[in-house]
């Protein structure tokens with residue numbers, strides 16, 4: 138049987154999931170920073186906390202879909218000149234992004250449960266209460282959720298810088314693999 142030719146770009150569903158999640162993560166992060174600085178407890182603050190949690194659960198669900206879609210997709214190749222250490226770095230970077238996209242909402246979920254607030258997705262679906270209210274654990278998960286969110290932001294900044302460096306400084310057209318309509322180098 139003839140093998141499927143390697144595409145030069147990610148497929149449209151992978152692109153859609155990449156950009157939907159990039160946007161969602163940016164909104165969740167901005168919202169997180171903004172809401173914790175609102176003084177006291179106001180109805181608006183509580184609303185933002187709920188939206189932040191619902192968005193986090195939605196991003197987790199999208200990540201599960203993305204992992205399945207990725208497993209069923211033929212992925213584009215890399216330039217032959219990228220063998221060795223650079224490829225190890227590129228792949229580790231992508232896996233680290235996946236790991237942080239997984240860990241960050243899970244830590245937020247555990248933080249909410251330890252604080253004594255079950256998560257009811259869009260006010261409709263109550264997610265399992267796997268740990269009970271525990272003020273000491275709440276402190277731990279609060280810290281870890283914040284750390285992992287910042288870790289994800291730093292990784293994303295590195296990812297964007299690398300993509301831009303390859304595109305404009307090394308003259309390797311790579312953005313087109315993820316952005317429809319842009320030119321992409323034949324590999």
Ligand code: HEM
Nearest residue numbers: 158159162207231234235238293296297300311312314315
């Ligand atoms: C302006 C923002 C962004 C740009 C310009 C960008 C660009 C790209 C490009 C060009 C690729 C394909 C690279 C390749 O195949 O080597 C890619 C892949 C990827 N991006 Fe981004 N990206 C951005 C934001 C994000 C964000 C926010 C995340 C997640 C937190 C993310 C996670 C990933 C992952 C995991 C892959 C690998 C896809 C796979 O092989 O499954 N990206 N990105």
